[in-house]
Amino acid sequence: MFSPQPPTLPVPGSDADRFAGCDSADSRDHAEAALIASLRRNDGRYADPLPPSPSATAAALTALSIAEQHSACQLNAEQDEAEVDDRWTTAYQTDLCELMCQSARWLAHEQNADGGWGHLLGAESQPAATLAVLSALRLTGVPAQYADLEPSAEHYLRKHQGVAHLRKQERHADFGVSPALIGAAAAGVIPWRQVQLPLAPLASLPTAWLKRSGLRALGMWLPIIQAAHLAKRQRASRIGSSPQAAVGWLERRDTLRPALKSIERCQPDSGGFREETTATSLVVMSLASIGLAQHSIVRRGVEFLMCGVRGDGCWSAGADPDVLSTAECLIELLSLRQERAEFRDESLPTSDELDQSVAWLLACQHKAANPFSWSKPGGWSATSQTGGQPDCLTTATVISALVASAASGIGSSPPTPALGSAVSWLLEEQNADGGWASGQRSPEWLTGVASGAVATARALSALSAVEPHAPALQNTTTRIRSAIERGSRWLTATRKGGDGWGPNAGDSPAAIAATAEVLNSLSELTRADSPMARSALQCLRRQRGDQPGLLTDSERIRHATSLRRRRLLRLATG
Numbered sequence: 001m002f003s004p005q006p007p008t009l010p011v012p013g014s015d016a017d018r019f020a021g022c023d024s025a026d027s028r029d030h031a032e033a034a035l036i037a038s039l040r041r042n043d044g045r046y047a048d049p050l051p052p053s054p055s056a057t058a059a060a061l062t063a064l065s066i067a068e069q070h071s072a073c074q075l076n077a078e079q080d081e082a083e084v085d086d087r088w089t090t091a092y093q094t095d096l097c098e099l100m101c102q103s104a105r106w107l108a109h110e111q112n113a114d115g116g117w118g119h120l121l122g123a124e125s126q127p128a129a130t131l132a133v134l135s136a137l138r139l140t141g142v143p144a145q146y147a148d149l150e151p152s153a154e155h156y157l158r159k160h161q162g163v164a165h166l167r168k169q170e171r172h173a174d175f176g177v178s179p180a181l182i183g184a185a186a187a188g189v190i191p192w193r194q195v196q197l198p199l200a201p202l203a204s205l206p207t208a209w210l211k212r213s214g215l216r217a218l219g220m221w222l223p224i225i226q227a228a229h230l231a232k233r234q235r236a237s238r239i240g241s242s243p244q245a246a247v248g249w250l251e252r253r254d255t256l257r258p259a260l261k262s263i264e265r266c267q268p269d270s271g272g273f274r275e276e277t278t279a280t281s282l283v284v285m286s287l288a289s290i291g292l293a294q295h296s297i298v299r300r301g302v303e304f305l306m307c308g309v310r311g312d313g314c315w316s317a318g319a320d321p322d323v324l325s326t327a328e329c330l331i332e333l334l335s336l337r338q339e340r341a342e343f344r345d346e347s348l349p350t351s352d353e354l355d356q357s358v359a360w361l362l363a364c365q366h367k368a369a370n371p372f373s374w375s376k377p378g379g380w381s382a383t384s385q386t387g388g389q390p391d392c393l394t395t396a397t398v399i400s401a402l403v404a405s406a407a408s409g410i411g412s413s414p415p416t417p418a419l420g421s422a423v424s425w426l427l428e429e430q431n432a433d434g435g436w437a438s439g440q441r442s443p444e445w446l447t448g449v450a451s452g453a454v455a456t457a458r459a460l461s462a463l464s465a466v467e468p469h470a471p472a473l474q475n476t477t478t479r480i481r482s483a484i485e486r487g488s489r490w491l492t493a494t495r496k497g498g499d500g501w502g503p504n505a506g507d508s509p510a511a512i513a514a515t516a517e518v519l520n521s522l523s524e525l526t527r528a529d530s531p532m533a534r535s536a537l538q539c540l541r542r543q544r545g546d547q548p549g550l551l552t553d554s555e556r557i558r559h560a561t562s563l564r565r566r567r568l569l570r571l572a573t574g
Contacts, residue, residue, distance in 0.1 A: 030347075032332065032336075033333075033336065033347045033348050034347045036329050036332060036333060036347075037347035037348070037349070039325065039329060040329075040349065040353075041322075043356070043360060044326075044353065044356035044357040044359065044360040045322045045323075045325075045326045045357065045360050045384070046322065046325045046326045046328075046329040046330075046357070047320050047322045047325060048320070048321070048322075048325040048329075049316065049320045050316035050317055050318065050320060050321065051120060051121050051316060052106075052110075052120075052121045052310065052312075052314040052315065052316055053119060053120055053121065053277070053314075053315060053316055053317045054107060054110055054117040054118060054119070054120075054121065054129055054132075054133055054314075055117070055118075055119045055126075055128065055129040055132045055133070055179075055180075055278065056119075056276075056277040056278050056281075056315045056316060056317045056318075057103055057106065057107060057133075057136075057277075057313075057314045057315045058107060058117075058129070058132040058133040058135065058136040058137075058183070059132055059136075059179060059183055059277060059278045059281035059282065059285075060103070060277050060278075060281045060305045060308075060309070060315045061100060061103045061104065061107070061136040061139075061140060062132070062135055062136045062139060062183045062186060062187050062281065062285050063280070063281035063282075063284040063285040063288070063301070063302075063305065064096055064099070064100055064284075064302065064305060065100060065136070065139040065140055065187075066139070066186060066187070066284075066285045066288045066289050066293075067284055067285070067288040067293045067298060067302055068096055068097065068100070069139075069288075069293075070288050070289075070291065070293035071293050071294070095306075096306075099306075099309060099313060100140050101140070102312070102313030103136075103140075103309075103313040103314065104136070104137060104140045104141070104142070104143055105143050105313065106312055106313045106314045107133050107136065107137065107314075108137070108142060108143050108145075108146040108149050109146075111133075111146075111149055111152070111153070112124075112125045114152075114156055115130075115152030115153050115154075115155055115156035116129070116130040116153065116156040116157075116160075117129045117130050117132075117133045119317075125156060127156075127157060127160045127161075127162060127165050127166055127180075128166055128178070128179070128180040129180070130153055130156055130157055131157060131162065131163070131166065131180045131181075131183075131184055131189075132179065132180045132183050132184070133153070134150070134153045134154070134157070134184075134189070135180075135183050135184040135186075135187040135189045136183070136187070137149070137150070138187055138188075138189055139187050163181070163184070163190055163194060166178055166180055166181055167181070167194060167196070177197070177221055177224055177225060177228075178195070179278050179282055181194060181195045182195055182224075182228050182282050182285075182286065183281075183282070183285065185228075185231070185232070185235075186231060186285040186286055186289045187285075191235070192231065192232040192235040193232075193235075195228065195232060197225060197228055197229055197232065199218070199221075199225055200225055200226075200228075200229040200232075202218065203218075203222055203225040203226050203229065204226075204229075204259075219266070219370075219375075220274055220279075220389050222262065222263075222266060223262075223263040223266045223267070223273050223279075223283050224273070224279060224282045224283060224286075226259045226262060226263055227259075227263060227282065227283045227286035227287050228282065228286045229259075230255065230256065230259055230286065230287070230290055231286040231287070231289050231290050233255065234290045260292075260295070260297065263283065263287075263297055264296070264297055267297060267300060267301075267387075268385070268386045268387030269386055269387075270304055270385055270386060270387055271300030271301050271302075271303050271304035272301070272304035272305075272308070272318075272319070272385075272387055273301070273387065274318070274387060274388070274389050275318050275319040275381075275383050275385040275387040275388050276317060276318035276319075277305065277308060277315045277316065277317055277318055278317065278318075279318075280301045280304050280305060281301075281305065283297065283298075283301055284297075284298050284301040284302060284305070318383070319383040319385045319388065320383060321382035321383055321394070322383060322384050323361065323364050323380050323381060323382055323383060323384055323388075323394055323398065324382040324393070324394045324397060326357055326360065326361055326401075327361060327380075327394070327397040327398040327400070327401040328397060328401075329357075330354070330357055330358070330361075330401040330404070330405060331397070331400060331401050331404055333348065333349065333354070334354075334401075334404045334405065334408050334410070335404075336348070337408065338408065351409075351410065354405065354410045355410060358401075358402065358405050358410055361380075361398055361401065361402065362402075362418050364380060364381075364384050365377075365378070365379075365380055365398075365418055365421075365422065366378065366379055366380065366381065366390050367421075370389065370390060375389065375390045376425060376428070377421060377425070378390075378395075378421035378422050378424055378425030379391070379392075379394075379395040379422065379425045379426070379429075380394045380395045380398045380422070381394060382394045390425070391438055391455075392426060392429050392436040392437060392438060392455045392458075392459055393436075393438045393454065393455045393458055395422055395425060395426055395429075395462075396426060396436070396455070396458040396459040396461065396462040397458055397462070398422070399419060399422050399423065399426065399462035399465070399466060400458070400461055400462045400465055402418070402419055402422075403419070403462075403465040403466055403469075404465070416472055416473060419466060419469075419473050420472075420473035423462075423463070423466055423470075423473050423480070426459055426462065426463070427463075427479060427480070427483055430459070430483055430486065430487070431450075431451045433451055433490055434451070434456075434486035434487050434489055434490035435450075435451025435452065435453075435455070435456040435487060435490040435491075435494070436451060436452070436455040436456045436459040436487070437450060437451055437452055437455055438452050438454070438455045451490060451494075452514075453491065453494065453501035453514040453515075453517065453518055454513065454514050454517045456487050456490060456491060456518075456521075457491070457514070457517040457518045457520065457521035458517065458521070459487060460484055460487045460488065460491075460521045460524075460525060461520065461521045461524045461525075463480050463483055463484050463487075464484060464521075464524050464525050465524070466480070467480050467481065467484070484525070488525065488527075491518055491521075491532075492532060495532070495536070500512070500514070500515035500536055500539040500540065501514040501515050501517075501518050501536075512540065515536055515539060515540045516540060518536060519533060519536055519537060519540065522536075
C-alpha cells in the first residue's frame with residue numbers, strides 16, 4: 001500500500017467566490033461536497049458537462065446545412081439511385097430543418113456586444129469563432145429579428161483583420177488546421193484557395209510510415225486534413241458545381257477511395273471523430289460539399305451531431321469529460337478527508353463508492369494502441385467514449401487521483417500495473433522543450449500542440465507523487481527526476497511578464513487558472529517558498545483583484561473553472 005503523503009495544501013481561507021453565501025470554511029466545504037455529489041452517477045463516475053460553445057454550434061450548423069442541401073440527390077458514387085434511403089431524406093427535411101432554425105436563433109441571441117462571438121458561451125469574442133458563426137448564418141439565414149447581426153459581425157471581423165488574421169494564425173494552429181477557415185470555405189464565404197492545409201501531402205502517405213516516423217499525434221487530425229483536402233482539390237479543379245462531376249473527377253485520379261477508407265478507419269462506433277463536435281463537423285461538411293452527403297461516413301457523423309445537440313439547439317465542444325471530472329472530484333474528496341479529518345457531510349461518498357470510482361477510472365485506461373489516434377497504451381482520454389483521444393492533462397490528473405486514493409486506503413491494492421504504464425506514457429509524451437501539451441507530443445519540426453502551463457503543472461504534480469514508488473512501477477527514479485527538472489525549467493522560462501502563466505499575459509481567466517495550477521505544482525514539489533512561487537502568488541492575488549467570482553461561473557468559462565481550480569484559487573488567495 002502506498003504510504004500516505006502529508007497534505008500539500010493549506011486549510012482554505014475566506015474567499016467571496018461561487019459559494020458567496022458560505023461564511024466559513026465548514027459551510028464552504030459542505031457546499032462543495034454537495035456540488036460534487038450532484039455530479040456522481042450510479043456507475044461511480046462524475047459527469048460535469050461542458051458548457052455550450054458558439055464556435056462548436058456554428059460548425060455543427062454549417063455541417064448539417066451543407067448535408068441537408070445535398071441530401072435530396074443520391075451523391076454517393078458507390079450507390080445507385082434506387083438505394084437511396086427515403087427515411088434518411090425525410091429526417092433531413094423534417095427534424096433537421098427545424099433544428100437548424102432553432103440553432104440559428106440561439107447563435108443570434110448569443111452575439112456579444114462588440115459584434116463577435118467567443119469559443120465558449122459568454123467568453124471574449126474571437127475572430128475564429130465569429131467567422132465560424134457568420135459562415136453558418138450565411139447558409140441558414142439570419143433570423144428576422146436580428147437585422148443588425150451581420151453588419152456588426154462584419155465590422156468586428158474588419159476591425160480584427162478577419163480572414164487575413166486567421167490565415168497568419170493558421171501557420172501556428174494545431175497541425176496547420178484552421179476550423180474557421182475550413183468552415184468558411186465549405187460554406188462558400190471564402191474560396192478554398194485561402195485554406196492552406198500545409199500537412200495535406202503527409203496525409204496521403206501510408207499510415208504505417210507515419211507511425212514509424214513519430215507522427216502519432218497526426219492521427220487525430222488525419223480525417224479532417226484528408227476530407228478538407230478532397231474538397232479543396234475538387235474546387236481547385238474548376239470542373240463546375242456538379243457533385244456527380246466532382247466525385248467522378250476524384251475517382252478518376254484514384255484519390256477518393258483511399259482517402260475515404262482512411263477516414264472511415266478513424267471513425268469510431270459513435271460516429272464522432274475524436275468525440276468532438278467541431279472535428280466531426282469539419283469532416284461532414286467537407287465530404288458533403290463534394291457530393292458525398294449520402295456516404296456512410298457523413299451519415300454517421302450527422303447522427304453523432306444530432307445526438308449531441310441540446311434542447312435549446314446548441315452544442316458543446318464534445319462529449320462530457322467524465323474521466324477528467326471523476327479524477328478531479330476524487331482528488332477534491334480525498335483532499336477534504338485528508339485536510340479536515342473531523343469534516344462530516346452526508347453527501348460525501350462512502351469508501352465503497354470511492355472504490356467504485358477508482359475501479360471505473362482503471363477500466364477507462366487505454367490498454368491497447370488507440371486505433372483512431374495511433375496513441376500507445378497507458379493513457380487516459382478526457383471522455384470515456386470509444387473515440388476519445390488519450391491526452392497528457394487527463395492522464396496526469398488520473399495518476400494523481402490514483403496515488404491519492406491508494407495513500408488514503410481506497411482500493412484493495414495499489415494499481416501498480418496501471419500506474420506503471422501510465423507513468424511511462426506520460427514520460428514519453430514530454431516535449432523536447434521540457435513541457436507537456438494538453439494533447440500528445442509532436443516532433444519539433446511539425447506544427448503540433450505546444451506545451452502548456454496547466455498540462456505541465458499537472459504532469460509535474462503526478463510525477464512528484466509517484467516518484468517514491470518508481471521502482472515498483474518499473475520506472476527509474478532518475479528518469480522521473482530528470483523529467484521533473486526539465487518541466488520545472490520550462491515553467492521558469494515561460495512565465496508571462498515574469499510573474500504568472502497562461503496563453504496570454506494579463507488577467508485573462510486562462511492565465512489566472514494556469515497560475516493557480518502552477519502554484520499547486522510548486523507546492524507539491526516543495527518549492528512553494530521559492531522566489532518564483534512567491535512572485536507568482538503576488539501575481540495571482542493582483543490578477544483576481546476585485547473580481548473574486550471571475551473563475552467560479554462554470555456555465556460560462558469551463559476551461560478555467562474545474563472544481564480543482566476553484567479550490568486552488570481559494571487556497572492561493574485566502
